[in-house]
Amino acid sequence: MFVRSKLFKGVNGLLRRYYSELVIVQENEGIRRIVMMDDKTRNSMTIEMTNQLLRAVTYHVTGPELRAIVISSGARMFSSGHNLKDLASSEGRKVFPLFSELMLAIQACPVPVITAVDGAAVAAGLQLVAQSDICVASTKSTFSTPGANYGVFCHTPGIPLSRSVSPKTAAYMLFTGHPLTAQEAMDKGLISKVVDSSELEKEVENICDAIKAKSKVVVSFGKKFFYKQLEMDRRSAYHKGAKVMNVALDFVDGVEGLRSFSEKRKAQWKHVKQV
Known part of the structure; x- marks a missing residue:
């Protein structure tokens, strides 16, 4: 191989x-x-x-x-x-x-x-x-x-x-x-x-x-926060996590993911945060 x-x-x-x-x-x-x-x-x-x-x-x-x-x-x-x-x-x-x-x-x-x-x-x-x-x-x-x-x-x-x-x-x-x-x-x-x-x-x-099959930017952003929150206390992690999720939903691929779900089609990932 x-x-x-x-x-x-x-x-x-x-x-x-x-x-x-x-x-x-x-x-x-x-x-x-x-x-x-x-x-x-x-x-x-x-x-x-x-x-x-x-x-x-x-x-x-x-x-x-x-x-x-x-x-x-x-x-x-x-x-x-x-x-x-x-x-x-x-x-x-x-x-x-x-x-x-x-x-x-x-x-x-x-x-x-x-x-x-x-x-x-x-x-x-x-x-x-x-x-x-x-x-x-x-x-x-x-x-x-x-x-x-x-x-x-x-x-x-x-x-x-x-x-x-x-x-x-x-x-x-x-x-x-x-x-x-x-x-x-x-x-x-x-x-x-x-x-x-x-x-x-x-x-x-x-x-x-x-x-x-996922968006690279979504996975990368998720991995970064996953390890960051492990070092936080639970309250701080939830507080920061809510903000992070709101940020991620505005990514190009975040918008596309929600739209593809609503339209019942396969997502077309751009692998970028913003255009």
Whole structure:
């Protein structure tokens, strides 16, 4: 599915294909696929891997063409987390602020970021899953934060983890290092859906198709407020939310959506806020 080629820019300047030893990126019909390929280190989150993921997540994301980003693995596991050998040096520890930048970029990305997991997501690999907007996992997948086993407590993975599951579940995972099965992870709110490995790609396509059927500007505006209101108290969130909904209804696509509903026809999205 993924062509091994160097950076190629189409006539509209979009990133179409990119290949390195660590990641393969391909964009087609509005969906950017990022596949981690470092089987040697089981997709460890080195500085180089993090830099390439950051570039792939932030490159040309504001235009109407891109609708979703999917991050998956072509290696034996989704990700083994930070490379513990690298963390023995001060240079290797520079990955922490860089990885935090990647996490914030995923949240700020104007399109949904989806992780497709078919294997183990460990430590920083789990952090990537927890920070993504949607995660679909196969039944064979597992999720863990075993850093304390090696004297490296999973402080930063615990940030999105504790915002996805209950404090008791997060503490259990962080203090014991015990993994959750895919079904347990879904039941506890860490991931979105569990399917057999053979159905994983189909489910990802279904999700992407559902996103593409919406207005990009509506989804982007909605994603921005969704994460903003999570940091508010309930009263402030309702107060701000009412204002945001009124603003969104005046978007070109807001007007078109209501009109198409009344006229019982398919909406013709412009993917813009104003003409």
